Amino acid sequence: MTAPAGRAPTERADAARNRLRVLEAARRLLAADGFTELSLDAVAKEAGVGVGTVYRRFHNRPGLVYALIEDNETRFQEAFTRHCADGAPSAHDRLRAFLHGMAELVDDNRELLLLAEASAPAGRYRSAPFRRHHEQIAGMVTELAPGADAAYLADLLLMAYTPGLFDFQRTERGWDVDRIKGGLDVLIDGIGAAEEADRRLSHQ
Amino acid sequence: MTAPAGRAPTERADAARNRLRVLEAARRLLAADGFTELSLDAVAKEAGVGVGTVYRRFHNRPGLVYALIEDNETRFQEAFTRHCADGAPSAHDRLRAFLHGMAELVDDNRELLLLAEASAPAGRYRSAPFRRHHEQIAGMVTELAPGADAAYLADLLLMAYTPGLFDFQRTERGWDVDRIKGGLDVLIDGIGAAEEADRRLSHQ
DNA sequence: ACATCAACCGGAGAACTCTCCGTTTGGTGG
DNA sequence: CCACCAAACGGAGAGTTCTCCGGTTGATGT
CATH class of the missing domain: 1.10.10.60 (Homeodomain-like)
Known part of the structure; x- marks a missing residue:
């Protein structure tokens, strides 16, 4: 019943x-x-x-592995929601928190994610987590830079977490997570700055 | 002999x-x-x-498919070299030309690339073309924004051409190549602008 | 011409992915 | 308690990937 x-x-x-x-x-x-x-x-x-x-x-190996990770993902989402409730942070801060949190999430599950996407990498873009993350990021980007192509920028930001790339940077290049976070920060600032420059130009 | x-x-x-x-x-x-x-x-x-x-x-399917594409790749490189020889364009212009040309190259070989990376997607980052492109892009980014993490930004710019993503954007989302080029332009400008803002801050 | 041998050839075979479909079973209404 | 059936089970089998290694052959020096 x-x-x-x-x-x-x-x-x-x-x-x-x-x-x-x-x-x-x-x-x-x-x-x-x-x-x-x-x-x-x-x-x-x-x-x-x-x-x-x-x-x-x-359905397939990615399906099984994602089922294994699901818990971590929901914990991440809850943490992010909690952060957004704390003192109404700006779009810039929220985006930054999201991207940094995501970096940690992916880092923690590096091996599993790598395994999941060793096969069927094309299915990634149609998967529910990807779509949800994309929507979330695009929303914040729109807020931060209303003039830019938020959907495209969200795509690119998400690509930073492609398991193959992430693991390559961490393992082969020997970068730590902070370096990756720093790189993402440059991008966030760049998006904001380009928008600002754009506005100055069109309002001149 | x-x-x-x-x-x-x-x-x-x-x-x-x-x-x-x-x-x-x-x-x-x-x-x-x-x-x-x-x-x-x-x-x-x-x-x-x-x-x-x-x-x-x-070695494997990607290996075979890349061999099939090799000619197009070298033609692209030659065209880019030729462009750089014409009137010594700025780093900004060269980077833009490279990224746009790359978009067309990937678009032209979309199906083959997709096929190549359906298996062994992780091998991509270790492949010779990826390394060469990475080096080229990082060089131009350094010139454009000496303060930023050029290696990281080059990684991200290259991820824009991940066959799975590119095909998804073109096919599923119905975007045309110009939209993708436009998105890349925002990024180029963003990188330049962030750098400039950074410089103003530190020289204040 | 001929001997030598590194490189190449080919296909059997082991391991894996995923589908298909006949069989079994848990839940439900009478 | 029983009959019913949608849903779940399981494993045979078709199609692939990739390795391994005994046999063959093209190039080279004499």
Whole structure:
């Protein structure tokens, strides 16, 4: 009668049980074999279910891995919402907080994200998290620089968190998260400054 | 004696013959089956060589597809070099020309690039073209804004050409190339403006 | 011409992804 | 308690990717 509070209307008991089994099996295999590979075949075997079950529920590897990360993502969103409620910060400050927080979120889940997007990287732009983040960033950019192409700038800002790039910068280039945050700051200031310059020009 | 002018020192005749066969077979299959898939097994069969031969020479699908695009890339580089020779344009103008030209290059080869990075997207950052472009862009950014983190900004500018994103913007969002160029212009101006603002602040 | 050998060839085979569909089962209304 | 069926299960199988290694061959020096 009452929906089980977890998922969509009335998830069957066996489905719920198997969902947990699969997620736990995935965590177990990742802990054992490292974060560089995760065969869904192996996950199914470890979970004691058929491969069909795994694929029906999670669609593909990114789907499974995102399910593993979901909690961190919602915590990040809550933290951001809380920050916005504190003393009504300016668009500039909110954007900065969002981008910095995002950098930390991605850094914390670097290996998992990398694994997720090793396959099906094109699906990223259609995914729900990407769309949501895009909307949020575009909103703040519009506020900060009403004249600029907010949608495009939001795209580019989001690309800063592409797992492959992020990991490359952190690992191969040896940059720390602060350097990345600093780079993003330049961009934020640049967007604001370009807008200002634009305004001065057209109001001259 | 004389190197065959094509490749590394003394490519064997059979190797050269097979290389061409494979490339032609790939073009044939792409023309026939569309640009959404390209099985290297099928390419090998079509070319009349073993799969091992294909993989040894091109390593993986991106490798093969990049070989297919290589000509366009060198034409782009030559055009850019020519532009830089014309009347010594400013860093701002050169960067703008480079980014716009790149947008057209990527647009022209959209389908192939998308195909190439459908697998092995992480390899992108280590690839020779990426490194070369990065260096070129970073150089111009340094000239334009000596205070900013040129390496980071170059990374981000290059991410604008990620095949998945580019195709998404063009196809799903229905943007034309000019809109993308316009978005890049805002960024270029922003980088310059932020730098200027920075300078004013520190010289105050 | 011929011997030598590094480089190349080819395809069997291991591992993986994802689909398809016949079978089973949890939930519900009578 | 039972009958019903939408939903979930599972694993065989088709299609790929990529590796490995025994066999072959093109280039070179004599």
